[in-house]
Amino acid sequence: MSAPLLEVKNLKKHFDARKGMFGEKTTVKAVDGVSFSVMPQESFAVVGESGCGKTTLGKLVLALEKSTDGSVVFDGKDVSKMNSAELKKMRREMQVIFQDPYSSLNPRMTVEDIITEPWVIHDMHKDPAERAKKLAKLLDDCGIAKSYLPRHPHEFSGGQRQRVGIARALSLDPKLVVADEPVSALDVSIQAQILNLLKDLQKERKLAYLFISHDFSVVRHLCTRIAVMYLGRVVETADSETLFNDPQHPYTEALLSAVPVPDPSIEKRRKRIILSGDVPSPLKPPSGCRFHPRCRYMKETCKTNDQVLITAKSGHETACEVLPFKDKRSDAALVAL
Amino acid sequence: MSEPVLSVRGLRTHFITRERTVKAVDGVTYDLHPGKTLAVVGESGSGKSVHALSILRLLPEPPAKVVGGEILFQGQDLLKMNHEQMRKIRGNRIAMIFQEPMTSLNPVIRVGEQIAEAIVLHQGLTQEKAMAKAVDLLKKVGIPHPEERVHDYPHQFSGGMRQRAMIAIALSCEPDVLIADEPTTALDVTIQAQILELMKDLQREYHMAIVLITHNIGVVAEMADDVVVMYAGRPVEHASVNELFKNPKHPYTKGLLGSVPSIYERKERLEAISGQPPDLSGGFVGCPFEPRCGCAQARCKTEDPPQFHLAGPRMSNCWENEKEAEQSSHRHQGEKTGASK
Numbered sequence: 233m234s235a236p237l238l239e240v241k242n243l244k245k246h247f248d249a250r251k252g253m254f255g256e257k258t259t260v261k262a263v264d265g266v267s268f269s270v271m272p273q274e275s276f277a278v279v280g281e282s283g284c285g286k287t288t289l290g291k292l293v294l295a296l297e298k299s300t301d302g303s304v305v306f307d308g309k310d311v312s313k314m315n316s317a318e319l320k321k322m323r324r325e326m327q328v329i330f331q332d333p334y335s336s337l338n339p340r341m342t343v344e345d346i347i348t349e350p351w352v353i354h355d356m357h358k359d360p361a362e363r364a365k366k367l368a369k370l371l372d373d374c375g376i377a378k379s380y381l382p383r384h385p386h387e388f389s390g391g392q393r394q395r396v397g398i399a400r401a402l403s404l405d406p407k408l409v410v411a412d413e414p415v416s417a418l419d420v421s422i423q424a425q426i427l428n429l430l431k432d433l434q435k436e437r438k439l440a441y442l443f444i445s446h447d448f449s450v451v452r453h454l455c456t457r458i459a460v461m462y463l464g465r466v467v468e469t470a471d472s473e474t475l476f477n478d479p480q481h482p483y484t485e486a487l488l489s490a491v492p493v494p495d496p497s498i499e500k501r502r503k504r505i506i507l508s509g510d511v512p513s514p515l516k517p518p519s520g521c522r523f524h525p526r527c528r529y530m531k532e533t534c535k536t537n538d539q540v541l542i543t544a545k546s547g548h549e550t551a552c553e554v555l556p557f558k559d560k561r562s563d564a565a566l567v568a569l
Numbered sequence: 570m571s572e573p574v575l576s577v578r579g580l581r582t583h584f585i586t587r588e589r590t591v592k593a594v595d596g597v598t599y600d601l602h603p604g605k606t607l608a609v610v611g612e613s614g615s616g617k618s619v620h621a622l623s624i625l626r627l628l629p630e631p632p633a634k635v636v637g638g639e640i641l642f643q644g645q646d647l648l649k650m651n652h653e654q655m656r657k658i659r660g661n662r663i664a665m666i667f668q669e670p671m672t673s674l675n676p677v678i679r680v681g682e683q684i685a686e687a688i689v690l691h692q693g694l695t696q697e698k699a700m701a702k703a704v705d706l707l708k709k710v711g712i713p714h715p716e717e718r719v720h721d722y723p724h725q726f727s728g729g730m731r732q733r734a735m736i737a738i739a740l741s742c743e744p745d746v747l748i749a750d751e752p753t754t755a756l757d758v759t760i761q762a763q764i765l766e767l768m769k770d771l772q773r774e775y776h777m778a779i780v781l782i783t784h785n786i787g788v789v790a791e792m793a794d795d796v797v798v799m800y801a802g803r804p805v806e807h808a809s810v811n812e813l814f815k816n817p818k819h820p821y822t823k824g825l826l827g828s829v830p831s832i833y834e835r836k837e838r839l840e841a842i843s844g845q846p847p848d849l850s851g852g853f854v855g856c857p858f859e860p861r862c863g864c865a866q867a868r869c870k871t872e873d874p875p876q877f878h879l880a881g882p883r884m885s886n887c888w889e890n891e892k893e894a895e896q897s898s899h900r901h902q903g904e905k906t907g908a909s910k
Contacts, residue, residue, distance in 0.1 A: 281757035389845050419612035424828035424841035453830035490762035492787025494829045496810045499791045507759045510727045
């Protein structure tokens with residue numbers, strides 16, 4: 233087994249907050265002790281609902297946000313200890329695709345300027361012939377017509393803009409691409425185009441993805457390993473197939489059962505686990521296991537014992553001490569069909 | 570079969586400006602029966618929301634104009650009603666919930682008062698009685714501690730709770746038809762599951778008919794009895810939900826179903842539809858889907874396909890189904906003559 237490309241250890245990000253304008257000081261623990269690793273050429277997904285800290289996690293990995301504690305090791309080097317020159321060099325290897333293709337491209341720049349700006353910043357491909365060749369290949373790979381180059385972002389639809397964003401991210405030939413909800417702003421038919429593109433690009437360019445998403449169906453299509461986040465913590469990590477067939481955390485189980493399936497014959501047979509209530513405020517996370525107020529397997533000890541990730545099976549970690557030890561889940565059929 | 574509560578016949582809504590005319594909705598037809606859910610599916614710009622706003626006559630005129638068709642609600646044409654008659658229907662007999670629970674509630678008015686407003690207006694109850702009913706409604710839609718929460722402002726509610734409050738407003742007069750425009754798009758999946766479940770329960774209780782407007786194919790599979798698929802302002806396919814998923818007729822429907830990833834199976838590749846949706850100003854020569862269609866033939870470029878009525882009954886707007894439509898109409902006529910003898 234080769235060394236991981238990205239290793240995140242016990243990563244924390246706490247924000248100071250006040251309750252009201254003059255209220256007492258509190259901290260929001262947006263990311264609170266997250267650990268995982270991404271292997272070269274792997275597509276790793278972080279899945280969770282709004283407010284679970286997945287986007288903050290992405291920013292921490294990219295060193296766009298300074299962590300409170302813990303470490304992000306990329307390619308053997310600790311990102312949080314880098315100076316700005318080292319960071320600049322590191323960013324050639326680690327790029328990002330943003331969620332909103334409408335606000336993440338500079339409206340005053342042409343498509344050509346957007347895609348080739350990284351080369352200017354990093355002083356690369358200055359020879360015009362080499363530059364032209366590189367650009368042509370990049371456009372071809374990302375499905376952008378050459379005629380788009382002198383045009384501006386507003387002339388394009390969401391899907392085409394996202395292609396430009398992808399081309400920009402790939403212009404430096406990175407090893408890792410952090411993709412924060414790259415398809416959630418797109419219509420389904422366009423979403424499918426972009427997902428296929430991301431898959432093709434990964435194969436061809438040997439990329440690793442850190443894919444941040446709320447959409448399990450998209451993640452299943454693209455990713456091989458998945459971490460599920462809830463209120464700043466990872467509650468379950470597993471291979472994609474294992475996670476979908478045999479979830480070992482009650483939150484994952486409920487999330488999967490909540491995703492509507494595009495097939496009425498399945499939908500009519502399926503029973504859902506409906507979680508009660510909303511996600512608790514991260515200002516005041518519940519004691520013990522953070523999921524216990526909404527959990528249907530809750531035991532008394534869950535109210536006080538903070539759960540850590542335990543290994544349920546090889547390569548399958550869960551932060552629950554009840555579900556993995558249940559003999560027969562009477563309604564396992566719920567999720568596994 | 571019961572009488573339809575809502576019948577939309579050839580609805581055409583255009584946006585007319587000096588420079589151009591955008592045919593946002595062009596020929597939508599369907600029947601909605603009591604207690605049933607009809608899903609209107611399409612991508613952005615397909616006209617699904619404009620069609621809903623046309624039913625309630627909520628579009629600004631000009632630039633919007635309903636240029637054709639009729640909307641029969643319990644036999645009366647809504648398009649022929651004056652403002653006063655329309656106000657008696659809107660929010661009372663036909664209610665609507667919107668996509669954005671954040672922006673569709675008034676931020677400076679307490680939630681309870683917003684619910685009571687419709688009750689006072691349509692049922693003539695006193696403010697106190699209406700507030701008491703608002704508490705009941707909040708309880709019904711699953712808001713904890715409704716007696717206290719009724720005095721909250723919308724910002725004190727979470728996204729899911731705001732959508733519940735919206736549903737409470739919509740239900741306040743026990744409408745016959747509920748139009749839900751992307752009711753769960755802004756919500757997380759676990760909250761979406763709660764809201765959809767609530768809508769189903771309330772539909773059973775009130776025997777409401779629901780027009781569900783959505784782009785989410787999974788939500789359609791879960792909620793709908795019948796489905797209208799829209800593309801470029803027009804219905805391209807209309808069928809029962811089982812028929813549509815089992816045996817889609819129109820190439821766009823096929824493409825749409827192929828584009829959706831599912832948590833139940835890992836497809837190697839999604840069958841994406843290539844290209845972009847068309848510009849709706851200017852009109853079409855031939856089929857609007859032709860440039861993106863995998864099975865387009867020569868005539869698709871030049872001849873606009875009509876709506877073909879097939880056995881089921883179902884409708885498809887593709888030349889491919891012409892033969893099948895003729896056969897089914899022959900059979901249909903045969904039955905008719907058989908019956909008249």
